[in-house]
Amino acid sequence: MAATTPSKALLRGGICVAGTGVGALLAVAVSDLGKADQIASVTGAVLALAGLGLSLWAQFGSRGQAAPxxxxxxxxxxxxxxxxxxxxxxxxxxxxxxxxxxxxxxxxxxxxxxxxxxxxxxxxxxxxxxxxxx
Incomplete structure (x- = not known):
């Protein structure tokens, strides 16, 4: 299925947010490696839960919505x-x-x-x- 314009915008936005997060994590890692480890652990858990929720919604949430x-x-x-x-x-x-x-x-x-x-x-x-x- 071809990507639509809103999904391309969301993809680009997600890439920007991920890039910013990686940059911020590297900046913290340079100054305090222990703090960066804690931030990465919490961020990873939150993103894993968000990914699970989006996966479940994509699999089960959009069914039965026929186009008029x-x-x-x-x-x-x-x-x-x-x-x-x-x-x-x-x-x-x-x-x-x-x-x-x-x-x-x-x-x-x-x-x-x-x-x-x-x-x-x-x-x-x-x-x-x-x-x-x-």
């Missing part, structure tokens, strides 16, 4: 995943054999909305769309 899929225009089509064939016009026929769809394409993480007349939106791939009249 809304189709509000006349003859509009919206799908949270891939669409093989979508036909919204009068007198238009779907192809006899729909195009082959990728087996493991990415789907949208956010809302999928088709709001105009005969609009089509998909959270994944679209094979074939016909929105006009024949």
């Amino acid at each position: 899929v809304v189709a509000s225009g006349t003859r509009s089509v919206a799908a949270g995943g891939s669409i093989g064939v979508a036909v919204t016009g009068d007198g238009v026929r779907a192809p006899a054999a729909p195009p082959a769809m990728p087996s493991a394409g990415p789907t949208a993480a956010g809302p999928v909305t088709a709001s105009g007349d005969r609009s089509v939106a998909a959270g994944g791939d679209i094979g074939s769309v016909s929105t006009g009249d024949a």
Whole structure:
């Protein structure tokens, strides 16, 4: 899954905080090695607990939050995943054999909305769309 802009910002922020912490720990270690050992022990325990909490939240906390899929225009089509064939016009026929769809394409993480007349939106791939009249 591709990283989104907010996750890149969080990653950069985490790297900056970690770098600052390492620099501060090295500065304390130069002056008092015993004090640096105590600070590193407490900091390591706190970060381990934070990592455990984030791991559990990532594994179990984000399930069941499906992206809203809304189709509000006349003859509009919206799908949270891939669409093989979508036909919204009068007198238009779907192809006899729909195009082959990728087996493991990415789907949208956010809302999928088709709001105009005969609009089509998909959270994944679209094979074939016909929105006009024949």
